[in-house]
Amino acid sequence: MRAAAIARAHRLALGWLLAVAACRADPPPAPPAAAAPAPPAETAASRPEPAVAPVAVPTIEGFSPQELRAALKLSPLPPLPPDPTNRFADDPRAAHLGQFLFFDRRLSASGEVSCATCHRPELAFTDGKPLGDAGGDAALPLDRHTPTLLNAAWQRWFFWDGRADSLWSQALHPLEEPREHGFSRLALAHLLHQAEELRRAYEALFGPLPPLADTTRFPAQGRPGHAPWESMQPDDRDAIDRVFSNVGKAFAAYQRRLVSRDSPFDRFIAAVRAGDTARTAEYDPVAREGLRLFVGAARCVRCHSSPTFTDREFHDNRVPTATGAPRRDPGRQRGIARVQDDPFNAAGRWSDAPEGAAAEQLRYLPRAADSFSHFKTPTLRDVAVTAPYMHQGQLATLDDVLAYYDTLEQAVPTHSPERTLAPLQMAPEQLAALRAFLESLTGAPLDPALVAAPPTPDLPQ
């Protein structure tokens, strides 16, 4: 009966492929009567990989039908989701300027800090430290661990507590955070105005900068809460906020290109779909057993679901703090209030889709105590490169993470009504298999042109 259902699905898929092929010829035929799957949405910047022709019924030896189904849901990565709140999201000039600024240390109070200080390309855009810090003797650590930026475009909420709802509004936080760039939106606008090459690139894309030469109207630095900022005319503050949000949109356009795909696991699933037994055999059998546990007995896919290995939700995994002190980080509980109050959120005036779906979902977030110390389910792609782990970097290695999940030893009490985790209680070989699976999620290297500062902020003509 299962085989019959799969055969039917294949007939439908074949029908759709034929219809698509026919659509390319003129004149277009009437749509097929059967409910064929809709073609996937795609954005201008990313064409989906060509659909794998349904030539074989996928099977993985030793996998139950449920395990197989769950495994197939984890690959391939779907097309890049559009971000209507950022009309520059897929503009190549914005991505280029964003990439230039990502490596530009002038965007900091000390002149020493860029995004790449903490998000280092060679560490999958993390820093290898438990807690993020800007480096230098005086730098205070942040409260949380630096996450990867790979595949961030598929996220719905940003930061461990989800206090930003877009990639572009996220970027505005580190720029003004004293322990990160320590910059201000006014200083940023003046930098763009004064550095000839930045000004040209910015204005070609976003239009003229405000008349920043007038420093009585536009003080040299300041952000909300600072006297110089508060003394400004409302319209002038708006003009600076416009510049600030545009810079965020350029950062986002760059980060949307940081896509990790084509890991050994993806190649395995592609081979399974194609029924190519020679290629399926290339996958490490230990990792394959780890996959079976990941989608099956270990139930990791309850939260690490989807091709980016996250349900894009928040949970309390009850990981003890690094110091053993009681937990004080409210996590998602405060994140909800902060994202709803953020003037740069999807519903705000700097959003390019203030009535869109992202704005709508902001209204339905419960401001409840239930989410105290809940943190975002992180992606597991490239996880072998992003140690240490968890929101405070409490766990040094993947073995430590798996040992924690295995026993939940020292798990702290939770305020959450959600019963999230039970100890795995697995054999050492099973934990080793899970680790081998996690290690098979490292994607192909990025285009080298994406991982360093380009020579100029504007695209060469």
Ligand code: HEC
């Ligand atoms: C001093 C180190 C540091 C600097 C500099 C820094 N970041 Fe981060 N970044 C972090 C840390 C730590 C977090 C997690 C903070 C949290 O969740 O509260 C983070 C989170 C993020 C996230 C959220 C990822 C996710 O999955 O939720 C993005 C995106 C990001 N940073 C991009 C940037 C950009 C763009 C810049 C430059 C404008 C930047 N960062 C500068 C340390 C840094």
Ligand code: HEC
């Ligand atoms: C109830 C949801 C849930 C389940 C089930 C779950 N995880 Fe997680 N996982 C999370 C959350 C949430 C975090 C971050 C927790 C934190 O920082 O406090 C996390 C963190 C991790 C990390 C660290 C990643 C990083 O970048 O810091 C790894 C690795 C991981 N999980 C693997 C697994 C594996 C393997 C399983 C199955 C044995 C599993 N998880 C089961 C929700 C879950």
